[in-house]
Amino acid sequence: MLIIGIAGGTGCGKTTVVNTLLDELPEGEVGVISQDSYYKDTSHLSYDERVKINFDHPRSIDFELLEAHLKELKKGNSVNQPVYSFIKHNRTVDVIVTQPRKVMIVEGILILSHAEIRDLFDIKIFVHADSDERLIRRLKRDISERGRDLDEVLTRYQNTLKPMHQQFIEPMKEYADIIIPNNKYNTVAVDIVKTIINEKL
Numbered sequence: 001m002l003i004i005g006i007a008g009g010t011g012c013g014k015t016t017v018v019n020t021l022l023d024e025l026p027e028g029e030v031g032v033i034s035q036d037s038y039y040k041d042t043s044h045l046s047y048d049e050r051v052k053i054n055f056d057h058p059r060s061i062d063f064e065l066l067e068a069h070l071k072e073l074k075k076g077n078s079v080n081q082p083v084y085s086f087i088k089h090n091r092t093v094d095v096i097v098t099q100p101r102k103v104m105i106v107e108g109i110l111i112l113s114h115a116e117i118r119d120l121f122d123i124k125i126f127v128h129a130d131s132d133e134r135l136i137r138r139l140k141r142d143i144s145e146r147g148r149d150l151d152e153v154l155t156r157y158q159n160t161l162k163p164m165h166q167q168f169i170e171p172m173k174e175y176a177d178i179i180i181p182n183n184k185y186n187t188v189a190v191d192i193v194k195t196i197i198n199e200k201l
Contacts, residue, residue: 001074001100002200003120004193006107007172008127009165010056011137013182014107017127020190021105025197031073031101035108037082038066041091050089056109056164063114066106070120073100086146102201109165112172123196126176131162 008014022030040062042050053060069079080095112118112126129137135157142148173179180189 002103002122002197003070003074004103004105004123004125004197005111005118005121006105006125006127007109007112007169007176008182009129009131009134009169010109010161011134011141012127012129013137014109014127017125017180017182017190017193018105018107021194021197024194025103029102029201031098031104033066033069033081033098033104033106035061035066035106035111036086037084037096038062038108039084039091041082043090047089053089054160054164055089056160056168058110058113058168061108061110061114063117067114067116067120069098070104070106070117073098073104074120076100103197109169112175113168118175122200123193124175124177125193126173126179127182128173128179129182131165 006014006017018032022032038061039055040060042053045053065082069081072079078097078099081098083092083094083096084090085092106117106121112124118124138157138161139150139153142153143150178189178193180193
């Protein structure tokens with residue numbers, strides 16, 4: 001099994017890169033695990049307390065469960081990937097039964113910040129987009145898909161997203177094997193990744 005980590009700041013275009021790889025690699029041979037599924041269970045907190053959690057800090061991620069799941073997949077076993085609700089700020093009771101594949105893509109803003117997880121990746125990719133571009137994409141997504149309003153998104157960006165990006169995400173570039181600039185869609189870099197994957201397969 002080939003495990004690929006795809007990191008980068010919020011709104012950098014990770015999902016676009018992941019979807020392109022899924023479209024262009026053999027069907028049924030690639031699986032995806034999202035860091036967003038592994039936010040810690042916060043059922044013991046009230047909704048008002050959950051809203052205040054800093055979801056852009058590595059402490060918010062259940063890396064132990066993610067690591068255990070990746071190791072199980074490597075052994076050839078399926079895992080129950082949690083399902084997270086951005087509306088309720090908590091895990092749901094649902095799970096996604098995730099089967100081992102020849103290629104497992106793990107994507108998320110903080111996945112390169114955790115040494116044990118990082119060590120499980122055969123290829124580490126960092127998708128880079130400038131901060132203006134990322135903010136615009138984040139605004140569009142959070143308002144249309146996650147029920148947020150403009151002031152809420154901007155406040156969170158200034159108080160949480162930007163400082164966390166500078167502290168925990170941007171420095172992780174040094175661990176990347178490949179950096180994909182993604183202000184404009186970068187087909188050459190994605191083709192290179194695809195070629196490496198096909199060679200390893």
